[in-house]
Amino acid sequence: MSTPLDQLFTRTRSENRAALIAYIPAGFPTQEGCKAVIDAFANAGVDAIEIGFPYSDPVMDGPTIQEAANASLIAGTGAKEVFEALAHATALGIPSVVMTYWNPIEKYGIDKFAESIASNSGSGVITPDLPVDEAQPWTAASHSSDINSIFVVAPSTTDARLEKVTAQCSGFVYAASLMGVTGARTGVSSEAKDLVDRIKKVTKIPVAVGLGVSTREHAKEVAGYADGVIVGSAFINALNDADSLDSGIKAVRALVQQLALGVREGRG
Amino acid sequence: MNPSSTDVRAGHFGQFGGRYVPEALIGALDEIESAHNAAQKDPEFLAELAHLHKTYSGRPSIITEAKRFAEHAGGARIILKREDLNHTGSHKINNVLGQALLAKRSGKKRIIAETGAGQHGVASATAAALMGLECVVYMGEEDTKRQALNVVRMKLLGAEVVPVTTGSKTLKDAINEAMRDWVTNVETTNYLFGTVAGPHPFPTMVRDFQKIIGEEARTQVLELTGKLPDAVLACVGGGSNAIGIFYDFIKDKDVRLIGLEAGGDGVETGRHAATITGGTPGVLHGARSYLLQDENGQTVESHSISAGLDYPGVGPEHAYLSEIGRTEYRAITDAEAMYAFSLLCKTEGIIPAIETAHALAGALQVGRELGKDSTLLINLSGRGDKDVVTAAEYFGIPL
Ligand SMILES: Cc1ncc(COP(=O)(O)O)c(C=O)c1O
Numbered sequence: 001m002s003t004p005l006d007q008l009f010t011r012t013r014s015e016n017r018a019a020l021i022a023y024i025p026a027g028f029p030t031q032e033g034c035k036a037v038i039d040a041f042a043n044a045g046v047d048a049i050e051i052g053f054p055y056s057d058p059v060m061d062g063p064t065i066q067e068a069a070n071a072s073l074i075a076g077t078g079a080k081e082v083f084e085a086l087a088h089a090t091a092l093g094i095p096s097v098v099m100t101y102w103n104p105i106e107k108y109g110i111d112k113f114a115e116s117i118a119s120n121s122g123s124g125v126i127t128p129d130l131p132v133d134e135a136q137p138w139t140a141a142s143h144s145s146d147i148n149s150i151f152v153v154a155p156s157t158t159d160a161r162l163e164k165v166t167a168q169c170s171g172f173v174y175a176a177s178l179m180g181v182t183g184a185r186t187g188v189s190s191e192a193k194d195l196v197d198r199i200k201k202v203t204k205i206p207v208a209v210g211l212g213v214s215t216r217e218h219a220k221e222v223a224g225y226a227d228g229v230i231v232g233s234a235f236i237n238a239l240n241d242a243d244s245l246d247s248g249i250k251a252v253r254a255l256v257q258q259l260a261l262g263v264r265e266g267r268g
Numbered sequence: 269m270n271p272s273s274t275d276v277r278a279g280h281f282g283q284f285g286g287r288y289v290p291e292a293l294i295g296a297l298d299e300i301e302s303a304h305n306a307a308q309k310d311p312e313f314l315a316e317l318a319h320l321h322k323t324y325s326g327r328p329s330i331i332t333e334a335k336r337f338a339e340h341a342g343g344a345r346i347i348l349k350r351e352d353l354n355h356t357g358s359h360k361i362n363n364v365l366g367q368a369l370l371a372k373r374s375g376k377k378r379i380i381a382e383t384g385a386g387q388h389g390v391a392s393a394t395a396a397a398l399m400g401l402e403c404v405v406y407m408g409e410e411d412t413k414r415q416a417l418n419v420v421r422m423k424l425l426g427a428e429v430v431p432v433t434t435g436s437k438t439l440k441d442a443i444n445e446a447m448r449d450w451v452t453n454v455e456t457t458n459y460l461f462g463t464v465a466g467p468h469p470f471p472t473m474v475r476d477f478q479k480i481i482g483e484e485a486r487t488q489v490l491e492l493t494g495k496l497p498d499a500v501l502a503c504v505g506g507g508s509n510a511i512g513i514f515y516d517f518i519k520d521k522d523v524r525l526i527g528l529e530a531g532g533d534g535v536e537t538g539r540h541a542a543t544i545t546g547g548t549p550g551v552l553h554g555a556r557s558y559l560l561q562d563e564n565g566q567t568v569e570s571h572s573i574s575a576g577l578d579y580p581g582v583g584p585e586h587a588y589l590s591e592i593g594r595t596e597y598r599a600i601t602d603a604e605a606m607y608a609f610s611l612l613c614k615t616e617g618i619i620p621a622i623e624t625a626h627a628l629a630g631a632l633q634v635g636r637e638l639g640k641d642s643t644l645l646i647n648l649s650g651r652g653d654k655d656v657v658t659a660a661e662y663f664g665i666p667l
Pocket residue numbers: 358359384385386387388462463464503504505506507508509510575576577621623624649650651
C-alpha cells in the first residue's frame with residue numbers, strides 16, 4: 001500500500017525538506033469558505049491538508065479550534081460535509097487526511113468511515129483520542145481500505161510506548177510538541193525536538209510536529225529535525241482577524257507562503 | 269472479587285469502559301492505576317483512610333427508617349442510607365478522601381476537579397484544605413448560578429473556582445476543561461474525578477472508594493430487618509452513589525438494583541438526562557458507555573433540574589450491569605423528583621438534595637409495585653442545603 005501521503009513524504013525527503021501540513025475544520029468559516037481556504041492552501045504551497053471533523057467535546061483543542069468547531073457545528077456540519085471537504089482537497093491533487101475524535105467514527109460505522117475516506121481519495125485519518133490499546137478495530141478497517149492510521153504521541157510518551165504506538169502508525173507519526181492543547185504559541189516547545197529524536201530511534205515512519213507552530217521561524221526550526229510541520233490554529237486566527245472572507249483568504253495565502261519558505265529553510 | 273464485573277482487559281466492563289484519551293494522559297492514568305492498586309493492598313493506606321472516615325467525615329453513616337414517607341409508598345418498608353450526614357453533605361467525600369490521599373502519596377501538590385452540583389467540588393476543596401494541596405475546581409457557568417452556595421463554600425475553603433462558559437455550560441463542559449488543564453499540567457497535578465465515569469482507572473477506583481456505602485448498608489439492614497432488602501435504589505448522574513450502594517449487593521441475585529435517572533421534562537420530550545433509558549452506546553469523556561448523542565456522534569445537551577444529574581453520559585459499569593440485566597434504570601421527571609423532595613421534607617424532617625429526590629421518587633413507584641411486605645433501601649446521597657434557592661423558586665417561596 002502507498003497512499004498519496006506516503007508518496008509525498010518520499011518526495012519531500014528526496015528534496016531534503018519538511019512537508020507543510022495545514023489544518024482546517026470542515027465547515028469553517030462556512031461550508032463554501034472552507035473550500036476557498038482549501039483552494040488557498042493548495043495554490044499557495046501547502047503539501048498536505050488535514051480536514052477537521054468538528055466535535056462537541058474536543059478535549060485536545062484550545063479555545064481557537066474549539067470556537068471554530070462550535071461555529072461549524074451550529075451551522076450543521078456533519079460527516080457528509082467532512083467528506084465533501086475532503087473530496088474538494090483531494091480533487092486538487094493534495095494528499096489529505098481527516099482528523100477526528102473517536103466517537104464520530106464509531107457512530108458513523110468504523111468500516112464505513114474508512115471506506116468513505118478511501119472513496120473520497122483521502123490518505124488516512126488522525127485520531128487524537130484513540131490510544132493504540134483500543135485501536136484494533138480501527139487499524140483493521142484502515143488496513144482493509146488501504147488508508148493510513150495516524151496516531152498522536154506526546155512528550156510524556158515513554159520509549160516503550162513509542163515503539164508500541166509507532167508500530168500501529170502509517171503515513172506519519174503525529175508528535176505533539178508539548179503537553180497541552182492546540183493553539184498558536186509564541187515559540188515551539190523545546191520538548192518537541194527531544195520527542196522527535198526519541199521517535200526516530202524506534203521507527204522509520206515520517207514524523208510531523210504539531211501544536212503551537214504558527215510562523216515561518218517556527219516552521220524553519222521544526223523542519224530542522226522533523227519530516228512535517230503541522231499548522232492549524234494560526235490559519236483560524238488569520239480568518240477570524242480579517243473583516244471579510246476575501247481578506248481572510250488573502251491572509252491565509254500569505255501565511256502559507258511564509259510557512260512554505262520556512263519548511264525549506266530548516267536544513268540549511 | 270465480585271461476579272465477573274470486569275473482563276480480562278483491565279478497565280473494561282464487557283464492551284464498555286476502556287480508555288479513549290490523548291496519548292499525553294496515558295502515563296498519568298497508568299500512574300494513578302498502579303498507585304491505586306498498591307494502596308488497596310497497603311494496610312497503612314487503608315488504615316489512614318479508615319481513620320479519616322471515622323474521625324473526619326463521620327462513617328459509618330447511619331440508616332434511618334422512613335415510616336411516614338413509607339405511607340406514600342404503598343406501605344413498603346423504606347430504609348434510608350444517610351450519606352447526607354457525611355461531612356460536606358454527600359457521598360462525594362468518600363471518593364475524594366481516597367483520591368486526595370493517593371495524590372498526596374504520589375507527591376502531587378495540586379489537584380483539579382470538575383463539579384456539577386458543587387458537592388464533588390466542595391468535597392475536593394475540603395480534602396485539599398485538610399491535606400495542604402492547591403485545588404482548582406471547574407464548574408459550568410450555569411451550575412455556578414444554580415448552586416451558588418456551593419461556589420461560596422469552595423472559595424471559603426481556599427479553592428479556585430473556574431466558571432466554564434463553553435458548550436452547555438454544565439458538568440460535561442466542566443469535565444472537558446478539567447481534562448485540558450490536566451493534559452497541560454499532568455506532571456504536578458492529579459485529576460480527582462468525581463464519579464464512576466471517565467477513562468480507566470476512574471470507574472474502578474471511584475467505585476472502590478464508594479462501595480463502603482453498600483457494605484455498611486447491607487450489614488445495617490440485615491441487623492435491622494433480619495433479611496436482605498427486596499430492592500436497592502439510588503439516583504444516577506455519573507453513577508457513583510448508585511454503584512457505591514449497589515456493589516455489595518450484586519452477588520445477592522434476588523435483590524433488585526434500580527437506578528433512577530433524571531427524566532427532566534420527560535424522556536419523550538428530548539429534554540432529559542436519562543442516559544441509559546434514552547441514550548445509545550458510544551464514547552464520551554474517555555470511556556465507552558451510553559450517552560446522549562446525535563446521528564453524527566455529537567454529544568447532545570442534557571436537561572435536568574438537578575445539576576448533579578445533568579450529564580449526558582454515565583459510568584461504563586452501569587452500562588454493563590444494565591446490558592447483562594443485573595440492574596434496572598428508570599427515568600424520574602423534574603416534577604416527580606420535586607414532589608418526592610417536598611414529601612421527604614414534610615414527612616421525615618429531612619431536606620434531601622434534588623439529585624437524591626429522584627431516588628425517593630423511584631421509591632414511591634417501586635414501593636407501590638412491591639407492596640406492604642417489601643423492604644426498599646434508598647441511598648440518601650446528599651442533603652439539600654445547596655438546593656434551597658432552586659426549591660424556593662420551584663415552590664414559589666419568596667426569598
Ligand atoms: C447528592 C448527590 N447525589 C448524586 C449525585 C450524582 O452523582 P453520582 O451519580 O456520581 O452519584 C450528585 C452529584 O453532584 C450529588 O451531589
